[in-house]
Amino acid sequence: MSTVTATASPSEPLVRRELTTARLPKWAPLGTSVLAITLGCGIGAGAGLGSHLQWGLISAVLFLILSYALAAKVEGRRQAKDRFATSVVWVAFILAVVPLASLTIYTIQQGIGVVNGNFLSHSMKNVISSGPGGGIYHALLGTLEQVGLATAMAAPIGLMTAVYLVEYGKGRLAKVVTFFVDVMTGIPSIVAGLFILSLWNILLGFDYSGFSGSLALAILMMPVVVRSTEEMLKLVPNELREASYALGVPKWKTILRIVIPTAIGGITTGVMLAVARITGETAPVMMLVFGADFINSDPFNGPQQSLPLYIWQQYALVNNDFGYARAWGAALVLIAFVMGLNLIARGIARWRSPKSGH
Amino acid sequence: MAKRIDVSGLSAYYGSTRAIEDISMTIEPRSVTAFIGPSGCGKSTFLRTLNRMHEVIPSARVEGKVMLDDENLYGSNIDPVAVRRAVGMVFQRPNPFPTMSIYDNVVAGLKLAGVKKKSVLDGVVEKSLKGANLWNEVKDRLNKPGAGLSGGQQQRLCIARAIAVEPQVLLMDEPCSALDPISTLAIEDLIGELKSQYTIVIVTHNMQQAARVSDRTAFFNLAGVGQPGKLVELDDTPRIFSNPSVQATEDYISGRFG
Ligand SMILES: Nc1ncnc2c1ncn2[C@@H]1O[C@H](COP(=O)(O)OP(=O)(O)O)[C@@H](O)[C@H]1O
Ligand SMILES: [Mg+2]
Numbered sequence: 001m002s003t004v005t006a007t008a009s010p011s012e013p014l015v016r017r018e019l020t021t022a023r024l025p026k027w028a029p030l031g032t033s034v035l036a037i038t039l040g041c042g043i044g045a046g047a048g049l050g051s052h053l054q055w056g057l058i059s060a061v062l063f064l065i066l067s068y069a070l071a072a073k074v075e076g077r078r079q080a081k082d083r084f085a086t087s088v089v090w091v092a093f094i095l096a097v098v099p100l101a102s103l104t105i106y107t108i109q110q111g112i113g114v115v116n117g118n119f120l121s122h123s124m125k126n127v128i129s130s131g132p133g134g135g136i137y138h139a140l141l142g143t144l145e146q147v148g149l150a151t152a153m154a155a156p157i158g159l160m161t162a163v164y165l166v167e168y169g170k171g172r173l174a175k176v177v178t179f180f181v182d183v184m185t186g187i188p189s190i191v192a193g194l195f196i197l198s199l200w201n202i203l204l205g206f207d208y209s210g211f212s213g214s215l216a217l218a219i220l221m222m223p224v225v226v227r228s229t230e231e232m233l234k235l236v237p238n239e240l241r242e243a244s245y246a247l248g249v250p251k252w253k254t255i256l257r258i259v260i261p262t263a264i265g266g267i268t269t270g271v272m273l274a275v276a277r278i279t280g281e282t283a284p285v286m287m288l289v290f291g292a293d294f295i296n297s298d299p300f301n302g303p304q305q306s307l308p309l310y311i312w313q314q315y316a317l318v319n320n321d322f323g324y325a326r327a328w329g330a331a332l333v334l335i336a337f338v339m340g341l342n343l344i345a346r347g348i349a350r351w352r353s354p355k356s357g358h
Numbered sequence: 359m360a361k362r363i364d365v366s367g368l369s370a371y372y373g374s375t376r377a378i379e380d381i382s383m384t385i386e387p388r389s390v391t392a393f394i395g396p397s398g399c400g401k402s403t404f405l406r407t408l409n410r411m412h413e414v415i416p417s418a419r420v421e422g423k424v425m426l427d428d429e430n431l432y433g434s435n436i437d438p439v440a441v442r443r444a445v446g447m448v449f450q451r452p453n454p455f456p457t458m459s460i461y462d463n464v465v466a467g468l469k470l471a472g473v474k475k476k477s478v479l480d481g482v483v484e485k486s487l488k489g490a491n492l493w494n495e496v497k498d499r500l501n502k503p504g505a506g507l508s509g510g511q512q513q514r515l516c517i518a519r520a521i522a523v524e525p526q527v528l529l530m531d532e533p534c535s536a537l538d539p540i541s542t543l544a545i546e547d548l549i550g551e552l553k554s555q556y557t558i559v560i561v562t563h564n565m566q567q568a569a570r571v572s573d574r575t576a577f578f579n580l581a582g583v584g585q586p587g588k589l590v591e592l593d594d595t596p597r598i599f600s601n602p603s604v605q606a607t608e609d610y611i612s613g614r615f616g
Contacts, residue, residue: 170416239453243516245414247467247523248443257470261457352457 022074029087032070036063056098060091104335111332114325120333123305124293129318136330138295142304143337146210146289147279149299150217155271157218158225165226166233167255184223192219193284201288208290210299213306216284221274228270232263265349272345276338282308307334360387360557361427361444361526363408368422369586370403370412377403379586381422383576390549390558392568392595395578396610400587401561402450404578405529408559409445410438426527443467446525450532452512454504454519461500463515467523482522490518491548510541517548527557535563546571565611569599577607 040059049055067087072080122135161181165174196216200206236259244254260267285291290303291313307330314327363385370378378400385391393401406412407420410431424431431441454463462469464486465479473479483500487493492514496507504515513533520528530549534542549571552558562568568575576592591604602608 237453239449239451240455242411242414243449243453243455243519244466244470245439246409246411246442246447246449247470247519248439248441249467249470250439253470258455262455 021076021079024071024074028070029067029083032066033063036060036066060095063087064091107328107332107335110325110328111330114329115332119326119329123295125295127293129314129323130320132322134326136307136310136326136333138292139305139307139310139330140333141295141297142210142289142292142299142306143279143308143334145297145299146214146217146285146304146306147275149211149214150221150278151271151275153214154218154221154274155225158222158271158274159229159267161222161226162229162233163255163260166230167251167259181223181226184219185227187219189216189220189281190283190287192216193287195219196284197287207301208288208303209301210289210296210304210306213285213289213304214299216288217278217281220281220284221278224274224277225271228273229263229267232266232270233259235266236262261352265352268348268352269345272341272348276341279338279341280308280334282312285309286312307337360555362387362425363527363557363559364423364425365408366423366425368404368407368420368424370400370407370420371418372415373417375584376586378407378578379588381589383589383592385557385559386574387557388553388555389573390553390560390571391592392572392575393559393561393578394563394565394568394575394610395587395590396580397563398583398587399578399580401578402531403587405531405559405561406447408527408529409447410441411447413438443471443523444525445527445529446520446523448513448516448520448528448530448533451536452509452516454507454512454515456503456505458504459501460496460504460507460515463504464518464522466519471523486518486522489521489548489552490514491544491551492518508541510537510544513537513541513545514548517545517552521552521556525556527559528552530558530560532561532563534567542567565599569595575599577602577604577610579606579610 037059040062041055043058044052044055064084064087068080068084071083075083118133119135120140121137122133123138124134125138127134161177165177169177193216196212196219200212200215201208206212240258240262241254244258245251249258285306286309289306289309291309292303292305296302296304311327311330311334314323314330317323318326365384366382368378368381369376381404393405395401403412408424408431412418412420420432422432426441426444430436431445455466458466461483464483465473468479468482484493484497487496492511495511496502496515504512507515513536517528517533534545537545546567549558549560553573560568560571572595574592575595575598577590577598578587579590580587590606591598591602593602598607599611602611
């Protein structure tokens with residue numbers, strides 16, 4: 001065997017074999033971000049940049065560069081890429097949260113001084129809009145009635161459509177229905193408003209009313225309900241349907257008593273989110289409900305008010321400090337209402353979701 | 359209440375593909391009949407034709423006759439919902455209703471059929487859970503969710519749910535394949551007890567299980583991939599396992615294929 005001449009070193013593996021590598025300490029990301037923010041603010045102040053937005057963006061870019069560079073130096077390239085990707089996700093998350101949080105905080109700051117018992121319990125009747133006073137009672141009532149009526153129409157129809165599509169629909173009719181639901185999802189709210197205006201108010205000759213606004217809102221809400229309910233029903237395992245059939249339960253009863261209860265948490269969440277969406281609609285309400293300064297508790301007769309429309313009127317039409325204040329107060333109430341609905345939806349989803357018993 | 363099943367000339371289709379072809383057999387009352395055979399030979403499909411669950415699948419259909427005593431399940435004036443009440447089924451994976459408590463799971467079939475009286479339901483719950491050998495383990499937590507039980511307990515809950523509607527026949531599709539050996543033993547014991555009252559058909563992949571629990575065994579096979587499954591032979595279990603009359607059966611049982 002001594003004839004074998006020296007070959008390339010046999011101990012050179014193709015891939016690294018060690019299981020240990022140098023790691024950055026746990027607090028490294030936090031440290032990097034503090035450093036990046038300090039540097040970013042320093043550069044921003046030093047260069048005399050007026051906008052804090054620019055300071056933030058400089059910090060974000062610095063953070064990305066620093067985390068990559070640091071990890072590349074200590075841990076190697078693969079870990080550096082991993083850290084870079086994680087940092088990008090964090091930066092994106094903060095970019096998404098900052099506007100949302102600042103919007104909420106700003107609305108609370110501007111509106112909290114305005115919202116009080118008087119504001120919530122009075123309308124704008126006999127209030128000179130260029131002066132102080134007045135409230136949103138009529139708008140709140142209008143919004144509740146219009147959204148309530150729209151939900152009463154759209155939720156059952158949407159639910160039944162979804163049940164049809166998931167449990168019964170096959171063939172041509174189901175395809176056509178799905179197509180129209182898709183088309184309806186894309187309808188701009190102003191078009192829904194125009195449609196009801198021309199059909200209900202002009203062609204059939206009905207007057208402005210909360211109800212005609214609800215018709216437009218229902219059109220906007222229905223496809224959202226169908227879509228979300230469909231997804232929830234599809235999540236119900238087929239085994240549960242078969243288990244029910246095997247007990248001698250007819251199909252309609254299986255849907256009503258097994259499938260829908262299993263999915264009810266998600267269905268409710270979907271409906272609530274759809275409600276939250278239409279609550280902020282302004283355009284169709286402006287055309288169809290018209291906006292009134294006084295309390296009109298009858299949604300079927302005459303103009304009503306609604307919160308988003310009220311906000312717009314106070315801000316754009318009244319256009320003075322008292323108007324702004326009332327607009328912010330109403331905006332705060334509107335946000336609180338929508339957030340409340342979301343919380344309720346989450347509560348119901350958790351309460352009704354299938355239990356594991358742990 | 360156990361009834362005899364008499365199948366003749368039965369074929370089942372998924373769309374245009376034939377999954378099983380021309381099956382004829384007699385299933386005796388108050389006995390356990392086991393179906394064995396390689397995967398995909400149509401054991402589940404055949405089982406599901408016995409309580410008209412096959413047609414639940416879109417575009418699936420059946421040809422042939424299934425007599426339950428003297429009624430043809432595929433006769434023109436037969437209500438499939440009523441058939442399923444008479445012929446119960448337990449599935450491969452335990453599938454208790456996730457929104458219901460243990461109590462409600464057991465009486466789901468009755469409640470959905472309109473039985474409301476609390477005293478009746480209470481009695482059925484106790485009887486069925488005892489029948490499924492589960493009563494002692496759950497009697498203190500009947501109002502807890504059924505999904506919180508272990509896999510073996512869930513499967514026995516499903517058996518309790520199936521026998522609560524007092525069927526005449528009980529079909530089980532690999533009821534132990536998702537369970538550990540101890541739960542499997544519990545279910546096998548249970549099958550032994552249930553056969554005094556029910557006609558039981560069980561699909562199993564486990565040859566020892568077929569030998570342990572069944573009185574008669576049917577061997578299914580298919581000629582090749584894409585070919586429909588066929589019944590090869592049906593005989594007393596000891597005979598199938600010691601001295602089958604068809605060579606393919608012997609090959610399968612001795613592990614030479616499948
Ligand atoms: N839902 C279905 N749709 C179409 N084909 C199916 C369906 N279920 C089963 N099959 C086919 O029917 C044949 C028999 O299947 P199955 O009865 O499940 O066999 P086994 O239970 O013996 O393993 C297989 O070829 C399978 O692919
Ligand atoms: Mg099977």
